Amino acid sequence: MDAVAGRARDADLLAGDAEAFGVFYERHEEFVFSLFVRWGAGGELAADLAAETFARALAGRRSFDRARGEPRGWLCGIARHVLSESRARGRVQDRVRRQLGCERLVLDDAAIARIDALSGGEALAALEDLPADQRRAVSGRILAETGYEDLALALRCSPGVARQRVSRGLRALRQRLEGTS
Numbered sequence: 135m136d137a138v139a140g141r142a143r144d145a146d147l148l149a150g151d152a153e154a155f156g157v158f159y160e161r162h163e164e165f166v167f168s169l170f171v172r173w174g175a176g177g178e179l180a181a182d183l184a185a186e187t188f189a190r191a192l193a194g195r196r197s198f199d200r201a202r203g204e205p206r207g208w209l210c211g212i213a214r215h216v217l218s219e220s221r222a223r224g225r226v227q228d229r230v231r232r233q234l235g236c237e238r239l240v241l242d243d244a245a246i247a248r249i250d251a252l253s254g255g256e257a258l259a260a261l262e263d264l265p266a267d268q269r270r271a272v273s274g275r276i277l278a279e280t281g282y283e284d285l286a287l288a289l290r291c292s293p294g295v296a297r298q299r300v301s302r303g304l305r306a307l308r309q310r311l312e313g314t315s
Contacts, residue, residue: 144205148195155195159188162209169213172312176304177276183220187213260310261303268303275300 147158166187170180190212198208261269267289274280274288275296286296 145198145200148191148198148205155192158191158205162206163188165206166209166213169210170217171308173217174308175217176300179220183213183216186220187216190216260307263310264303264306268299268306271296271299272303272307276304 144158144161147154147161163184167180167184170183171177175183187209191209194212198205202208261272264272270289271285274285275282280288282293282296282300285300286293289296289299291299
């Protein structure tokens with residue numbers, strides 16, 4: 135993108151082609167991801183929800199109405215709906231992503247590093263302060279992307295207990311990183 139396109143207004147990017155939407159995505163990816171983290175989603179779930187949010191934004195970008203507000207607010211509204219639906223169903227809905235033919239987001243080392251950077255670099259230090267069982271569970275699930283069945287085998291517990299340890303660990307991390315007890 136040249137300098138002129140880099141300064142383009144978000145509303146203009148939404149009205150543009152796929153390349154323009156790519157610029158819009160790059161501008162707001164961190165914002166949307168951090169919304170989900172603040173709303174309590176762990177790293178992988180937040181990334182999945184952000185991907186679904188942008189898939190819906192791409193599919194519905196022609197319905198954006200400049201008279202009703204700013205694109206960032208519109209995007210935030212989509213994110214709230216995605217989170218609400220996810221909580222209601224207990225999983226990420228990726229119907230729109232599949233319709234658009236977008237691949238499922240996979241967290242690689244670079245994505246994990248960006249997730250850590252969003253928390254001010256404190257996440258790994260906070261991870262070290264967790265009780266050992268929660269630290270191993272969170273590290274296995276989030277950093278190593280181990281499925282719950284395999285994680286349960288490694289932790290020598292049931293998959294339900296593994297999920298509980300991950301959940302408790304992520305909750306404790308979120309509380310520490312947000313400055314609450």
